[in-house]
Amino acid sequence: MESLRSTKWAGKSIFVFKETDSTNIQAKAGGEKGEPHGTLYVAESQSAGRGRRGRRWESPAGESIYMSLLLRPEFPPVKAPMLTLVMALAVARALREQTGVDVQIKWPNDLVVQGRKICGILTEMSIEMTWINYVVIGIGINVNQNEFPEELKDCASSLKMETGRRFRRSHLIAAVMEYFEMYYEQFLQEGSLAGLRKEYNELLVNKDRQVKILEPGNHYEAYALGINDTGELIVEKEDGSVQNIFAGEVSVRGIYGYT
Numbered sequence: 001m002e003s004l005r006s007t008k009w010a011g012k013s014i015f016v017f018k019e020t021d022s023t024n025i026q027a028k029a030g031g032e033k034g035e036p037h038g039t040l041y042v043a044e045s046q047s048a049g050r051g052r053r054g055r056r057w058e059s060p061a062g063e064s065i066y067m068s069l070l071l072r073p074e075f076p077p078v079k080a081p082m083l084t085l086v087m088a089l090a091v092a093r094a095l096r097e098q099t100g101v102d103v104q105i106k107w108p109n110d111l112v113v114q115g116r117k118i119c120g121i122l123t124e125m126s127i128e129m130t131w132i133n134y135v136v137i138g139i140g141i142n143v144n145q146n147e148f149p150e151e152l153k154d155c156a157s158s159l160k161m162e163t164g165r166r167f168r169r170s171h172l173i174a175a176v177m178e179y180f181e182m183y184y185e186q187f188l189q190e191g192s193l194a195g196l197r198k199e200y201n202e203l204l205v206n207k208d209r210q211v212k213i214l215e216p217g218n219h220y221e222a223y224a225l226g227i228n229d230t231g232e233l234i235v236e237k238e239d240g241s242v243q244n245i246f247a248g249e250v251s252v253r254g255i256y257g258y259t
């Protein structure tokens with residue numbers, strides 16, 4: 001077990017695996033066992049890395065960050081989805097500061113550089129009717145890859161591919177934890193994304209762009225205006241009506257390409 005010196009609770013205790021099934025699985029096991037708020041699980045490689053919508057997350061050794069943060073929030077379950085946006089903002093800020101790369105957010109929680117994905121976030125939680133047992137936020141960051149397999153080439157990138165430089169993964173992890181701790185505390189104080197919204201919208205790649213909204217059984221085009229205080233995407237439809245999109249089952253695409 002290791003520890004970050006620069007934070008109060010985020011990454012204060014860290015479990016590091018050379019190989020594991022999935023850091024989200026390990027963090028959930030930690031949640032069941034009573035490990036404390038802020039415990040971080042980091043792996044060099046994962047044999048069963050998972051993405052959203054049941055997809056696989058390829059997790060070979062050497063070049064990427066695979067990590068999951070265990071949280072024990074004391075607020076109602078309805079607020080938990082906002083934590084993913086808090087993490088997206090923290091990772092974007094940390095990567096921008098550490099690497100100088102123009103990292104942007106694709107709503108709600110992918111990070112992209114020039115239209116290519118550089119980081120994915122998978123949030124899972126254990127809840128009762130009115131309270132949260134724990135939340136696990138899993139983060140995969142493409143750091144030192146020189147290339148991607150053919151099928152990912154057009155939609156994935158790494159920090160190395162964007163800059164020609166290699167980055168120390170431990171420094172990036174520490175920076176993400178510092179930003180997350182700061183933003184989380186602001187989020188707790190305000191009870192919403194009200195104070196973080198402006199910063200999030202400044203980094204939002206979809207903002208002021210035409211997007212395609214893919215709801216189950218209903219696809220339409222709209223103009224994205226930014227997020228509101230609860231993290232919904234505000235869009236203006238072609239008939240001028242304004243709608244708030246909740247992340248749950250909806251997917252947002254650019255008219256051209258991924259973003």
Ligand code: BTN
Nearest residue numbers: 022049050051052120121138140
């Ligand atoms: C996505 O964009 O689909 C989310 C990808 C999340 C991947 C990370 S890697 C660390 C953690 N462990 C997992 O199995 N998944 C997340």
